[in-house]
Amino acid sequence: MLEHETRPTRAWVLHPDITSNRTRRDATSGLEEAVALAAALPNLEVVGSEIVRLPKIQPGHLFGKGKIEELRQRLQDADVELVLVDGPVTPVQQRNLEKVWKVKLLDRTGLILEIFSDRARTREGVLQVEMAALSYQRTRLVRAWTHLERQRGGLGFVGGPGETQIEADRRAIDEQLGSLKRQLDKVAKTRELHRASRAKVPFPIVALVGYTNAGKSTFFNKVTGADVFAKDMLFATLDPTMRSLVLETAHGGDREIILSDTVGFISNLPTQLVAAFRATLEEVLDADLILHVRDISHHQTDEQAADVLKILSDLGIKENAPMFEVWNKIDLLPDEAREARLARAGEEDDKFAISAVTGEGIDDLLAAVSAYFEDDKIERAFVVPYAQGKKRAWLFEEGVVLSEEAGEDGYAMRVLWTPRQEKEFRDI
Structure with a gap:
């Protein structure tokens, strides 16, 4: 009886490939990602997976009658208990397919919710x-x-x-x-108080973002000595984790920064989760510098990067926000491709080729992060006229305001900022 209870649930992954959809992605990569998502759930054994090509979606059953019967036989022969469909499935489609196949069915949103719930x-x-x-x-x-x-x-x-x-x-x-x-x-108010207290501490915040499984947590652990759960698994990190990190300055001194690890992004993230996890990603909105970690060895690295940038944009991150691209996993590239990436990273100031596993390239990246914050913060006091609301809003967006008092001619402001921010303010 005990063996029966601990036996993994036998699952089958289906990736519907709608051939009439002009914007559809590579089906093989889609299926690989869906299988990886399934593998991220505990006590689940993926016993089979396949791409199902469809000219169009059938409203009542998703698939056509012939395909449903073909799959029914295959699922029955493999003793499948759970079918995971990599895409949206309506309640009617779910009910009809479960009835015919005699299995439990989850669509992509349901699966990701299960993973998030577990993490x-x-x-x-x-x-x-x-x-x-x-x-x-x-x-x-x-x-x-x-x-x-x-x-x-x-x-x-x-x-x-x-x-x-x-x-x-x-x-x-x-x-x-x-x-x-x-x-x-x-909870959000408590976090707001924490952020407000951090804003008064002259430590810049550096946020790690990237597609899920890009290696953010491995990098985070490597440079901070932390023990964040890092595994070759989608959504290994869910809750944001912050650690202080001391960097060496060009003058031989020390500079402290706060490094923040965040949840990995993914294509077609369910809308419920984009809204629900907005607060989790607020650390990114507050960041002084973003490190976009990419799995440069992945054959769809460019598509993944585009997904990350789109979600950042949805969160309200400006297109010109300070960001370094971190090309991780160069140790997994063939020699020729690796040398090409290293050469290109050497030519561009905001791109760095590294391996979070071997440590290659990390020193150069951290030196660049330290150099980015080379300017020490300066306290200034001035008046912002009431007519210059845009300038006042910018100061609050940057989180540099120490105090504000309304006067006759405008707002008397006290700020703590870098020379770079001071220059940006004057250019507004």
Whole structure:
């Protein structure tokens, strides 16, 4: 009995490749990523995976009848218990496929929610996952209950068969969402206080961002000596982790920075999760410098980089935000490609080729990060006229304001900033 309980769930991964979709990506890479996502869930064994090419989506069953029957036989022969579909699946499609295949089915959003739920460690992370999961369930609730109308029709519910049950479930979810939001607001306020206190400390914040599994946590551990969970697995890091790091300056002194590791990004991140994890990524919004870590050995490294930049843009990061590109995993490149990357990185000031595993190139990167903050912060006091609202807003966006007082001619401001920021301010 014990063996049966600990036996991994047998899963099959399907990647629908809609041939009529002009913007579709390479199906093989899509399937590889979906299998990697599945592997990130504990106690799950992927026993098979395949690309299913479709001219168009069938509204009721997603796939055509012939393909459904073909897959049914294959799933039955492999004793599959869970099917993971790498894409959106409507409640109706899910119900119909589960009935025919006699398995549990999860779509891409459901799978990522499961992974996030398993990975969340901090109070904020747990609350955000719960909110995202409830929002996801709520969108599926209305249609999901309609098939139960006949079954519930004779029970005398007021307002029509099944309607009361739908409303009750929706109301219960809304109440839970309201409660979670209140809890999350409290946590967010605490984080805001922490950020405000950090802003007064003259330590710059450097945030690591990148596609999931790019090697951010391995790099983070290497340079800080921390022990953040780092594994060849998607979403190994979920909650943000911050550590102080002392760098050597060009003059032989020390400079302290705060390094922040963040959740990995992924293509087609479910909208519920983009909203839910906005607070988790606020550390990036506050960063003085962003290190975009890329798995340069991945055959879709350029597409992954584009996904990361798009999410950063969605989060409100400006296109010209200070950023270094960190080309990680050069140790996995063939000699010729490796030399080409090293040569190109040597020619461009904002690109660095490294290996977080062997340590190659890390010293040069850290020296460049230190040099970026070479200017010491200076305290200034001045008046910003009321008509110059844009300048005042910029000061607050940069997080350099120490105090502000409204006067006759404008706002009397005290700021702590670098010469670089002072120059930017004067150019506004």
